Amino acid sequence: MARSLIRLATPILVGALAAGGAIVGASLARERKHQHELEPPSTPLAVEGWWSSDASSSLAHAHPAVLIVDADSGRLVDSWDRRARSRVASPVVRRTPEWPAAGLIVVDAATGDLLTVVGEPGRPGMPAA
Template sequence: MAHPLIRIGAPLAVGAIAAVGAIVGATLSRERQRLELEPTARPLAVEGWWSSDASSSLAHAHPAVLIVDADTAQLVDSWDRRTRSRVAHPVVRRTPEWPAAGLLVVDAATGDLLTVVGARGDAGMPAI
C-alpha cells in the first residue's frame, strides 16, 4: 500500500511538471514565430538607421518613416519598424524646410525632416 502523501503528492508533481512544460513550450513557440518574420518583399529604396532593427534613439523616436523625392514630393518608399513592413497609409506632407533636391527621410506621423540622402544608396547622416 502506498503512503498517503505519495497518493496526493505524485499527481500534483506530475501536473506541475506538465504545466511548466506547457509554459516553456508556448514561450519557445512564440519566440520562434517572432524570429521567422518574413523579410521585405523588395529591398527599400535606401537603407540606413531608419530601416534597421538595431536600437537607437532616433529609431525609437521615429519608428515609421517615408522616403520622399524632394523634387516632386512623391513617395518613393516607406518603412515602419514596429511592424517590419511598409507604412500602411502613407501621407506626404511637404514642409518649407525641405531642400529642393535629393531623397528625404521624413517622419511618417509628423512630416519632420530627418535625413537628406544625396542619391540612391547613399547612407546619409541625420539632419539634427
C-alpha cells in the same frame, strides 16, 4: 499592541512591494530587449539606413515610421514602419518648409519632419528613383 502589529506588517509590506517592483522591472527589461531585436525589411528599401536596420539608434525609436521622398516632386519613393515591420499602411506625404528643394530625403511619417537627406541629384550615392 498596535506597534507590534506595525513592526510585523512593515517588513512584509516592504518585501511585497520590492517583489512587485522586481517583476515589473524584469518585464520592462524583456520588452526593451525585444525592441533591440527588430528585423530589417524582408525586401530592401530604396535606401538603407538607421530607419531600416539599426535598432539601437535612438532616432529609430523616436521616429518608428518613416517615408523616403523625392523632395523635388514630393513623390513617395518608399516607406518603413518599424512597429509593424512592413511598409507604412497608408502613407501621406506632408511637405514642410524645412525640406530641401531637391534630393532624396527621409521624413517622419506622422509629422513630415525632415530626419535626414540621403542624397542630392547628380551626387555620388544618390539612388535612381
